[in-house]
Amino acid sequence: MANSNYLFFLQIACLIILLSLSPSSAHTKSRKSMAPAPGPAPVSQVDYKGCFSKVYAFGGSYTDTGNAYLMGGFQSFIGKIFSMNPFGSTGHRQCNGRLVIDYLCDALSMPPLSPYKDSSSNFSNGANFAIAGSTALSSDFFSRFNIGSPGSLMWKSNPESFQTQIDWFHKFVAEKECMHNSNMAISTSRSSQNLVETPGLNQVVLPSLSLDETIEQIIGGFGWSLFMQAILVSIPSFFDAQQTFISIYADAEPKWHCSTFDTTCNSSSNICQLPKSAWSWDEPSHNTIISEWGLECASSFITGLPASSFFIGSLIGGFTLATLGDFCLGRKNLLYLSCLIMSVTALMTAFSTNIWMYSSLRFVSGLGRASIITCSLILLTERVGKRWRGQLGMTAFFSYSLGLLSLPAIAYLNRGSSWRHLYLCTSIPAISYNIIAYFFVYESPRWLLMQGRDKEAIAILRRIASIEEDGLCNSYLQQW
Template sequence: MADDQEIEVKKNVEGIEEGFNETNTSTNLELTVNEIIEQHVGSFGLSQLLQVFLVSLAWVFDAHNTLVTVFTDSQPAWKCKVAASSSCSLSAGMCGLAPGTWDWVGGHKSSTIAEWGLICGHKFRAGVPASMYFIGSLFGSITQGQLADMYLGRKKTIVLSCLLTAITSFLTSFSPNVWVYAFLRFTNGFARSGIGICCLVLSTEAVGRKWRGQVGNYGFFFYALGFLSLPLIAYTSRTSWRNIYRIISLFPLIYSFFLTPFISESPRWLILKGRTDEAMQVLNKLAKFNGNKLPKNLTIINPSVTVNSTKTKKLWSVSWAAKRMVALMVAGFGVGFVYYGVQLNVENLNFNLYYTVAANALMEIPAVLIGSVLLGCMDRRVIFSSASILAGVSSILCILFAKKNKSKRGWGQLGLEAVGFMTASMAFDVLYIYCAELFPTNVRNFSVSMLRQTLMLGGAIAPVLVVVGRLSPAFSFLVFGVLAIFSGVVTVWLPETKHAPLYETFEQQEKEEKLGASSDGVEMVESTRS
């Protein structure tokens, strides 16, 4: 009898527990992607480290294709065919010599200038291919930024961009003349545009707010590796500019087939597209590798649904967003002009080309490391403005060395140029991160692509100034300096994003930024009263 009563009590207790568990699990835990990453996935763990590493590798190919013309389109050294000949003198300059009395040191296939005779009356044609590359990047940024936000997503856009980059780089090596070469450089610039845009966004959208700046900045470390490896590739193929293009085309091809399958799509983008199950799978995968586990009753909040908007707003239809974008684009033009221009202008320094490019590449590393430290303790806009102004001052100071005797100016000018490039690189990196944080997920790729357009526009004009710099180096450095300082001033009014979360829609960002401003005002009043 007692045993029967005990069994009955146990059944009742188990029934109550089961009912409680069913009630508990039936209650959904609704969180945003920001909250899921911060509370359950982990702000930055092993999964995000692997994701960021694999994604950022693509920056290497971006650097290769952007800076390859420093070597392929440089003006090589020349020599007289007959030593001590009265018909040829090195001091006279090649343009005043009779054909056949002089020759290129590395042979006529060492660069495009040597092969197609882009000197003297045709010297301005030498800057056309590099300009066309940046113009192609400008148009590519528009297209691929929209593809990544609206249709393909971040991951597929990276794959597409890498494949097209490999194909166009390889085809460029078969150019029969400067005009076909310029066209293929245009297509190459168009192809590689998705790499820089999507690598930054895909890396930062999977980590917590504490690590967002550092993760975005570390991506540029891989750009520095690409920059640093380029002189090695170019030196091994210094007698054939075509082989340089063939070598650099292999890397993005291998990456697309063998490494991108291990990259995860952005859960933020998947949520906005209504692909909740896929987003949950990505978040579960990230949490698992971090040694964490998502709650079984977890539901992801889709901001595009909760705001009850009838249509998705475009960036230019929101006044505060449009004003921010214009300021960033103006600053981006100046920074792009200086950043790419200083790299392409190294041939106008009185120093060995390979050493100078290597020195600039090495300056990228402290730029990334110092920038990462500063991003953890300083405001984004303060870092950007300070770095831009310092880059401008350094460029202007190079003029002083340009006026001195050529035999004595090399090391001092190289040092100032390296400092100017390092700070320009830091400003360039921080501006990308700042842009990604200033706008919501539904237009984040597009906003970064708009910034990239102006960076590329600056880069497109820079080669023309480099050609002018062959006649007047001081003038080129003055222009670089003035534009860098102007870029540092134009962004001082923009809001700070260091401690702000990544928003998903304009409505959500506008609402929460107003609440944040109101709370800041209340805190100021309270502190004043106290």
């Protein structure tokens, strides 16, 4: 009991000290005790009076003009202290002077900003949504982990989340502004899509309608247009899988058998130690690159060079091409450029004359295919909201699996023929698809909006949207 009384009086003492050292009081005393120092040369000031008709404020105790008090968030005697503020008739501030928002209203020749919870105000000059002690954390976070200040010396309840202020603002717009057809311009950063609290500063970025919400509101459900787009965008992954694993068949070392009754020749013999006349390939000599170019006795470095070149190209392409999609090419252009590079070099590979030319073309092919699966995923998921993002993302992997399964079938149909036919059968359809599908696939509207190409983004959203009213589409997109 003694400890609790001691803690209570200690809190009282701290509160008195804080109130006596408040910024406005200290500023007043310093002005009385110090002679005015010579200031810098006067500069011309811009008069903003009459430029703005409304002010909307968000924040914490530095901005709150009475919301926390009117919500009953303070202990009774603390509320009485704040009501003694000289500006108490226009709200209850957590200081003994004016706030920055008060000076701002003075500079604009506007009356003090009324708190949103003051039902007696008409809010003709705007509203103050700030709540003292607000945090970017959710309100139930404090109760769930038993942290916070309910029942303490000053506070009666847990801190409010900044989301509360956003909800108030949306409700205010719907009830007060939209009913009177008022025009409001809300400036928000395009990149601000989440509440972010800076540690120690309690600083929050307040978003408007997020890009995800905008896309979901316009497109609505998953329609046939989006389904066809998903199919077209996923097909490059099909060809990617074929070119990735084609070396299993084209670069394989074929089986051989003894062609004479020489006792020195048997299936366990080293083929390189046998005379050429003592053995022969089971399949035609042009079946793989090993048999066609006589690489059966070459080092593992030479025989493994094509596959290594392909994956080295993929590694380099992943670093170089990925940045182009974000800054200049866009998702669609990079996807089809990558697929075209891969398929054209695959076609050229069919006409290789030696292992060095073959390996070089495989390197370029790997360089091109590096961004295919990534661009497919991004292009699939950026044109829909969160609801369908997971399902559409899986279509790229499904297409990749189909391409992987199709390769053995193509190789089986080409058994006994040259490895060159395998490259022709996989590259020609890929090139044809690239040329045709490019004109039917839409660019990512998100990327276009971020690049400032709003008209193109709106045109694409109208094509794939499930709504009919163009006015609704414009109303959602005008903020971007």
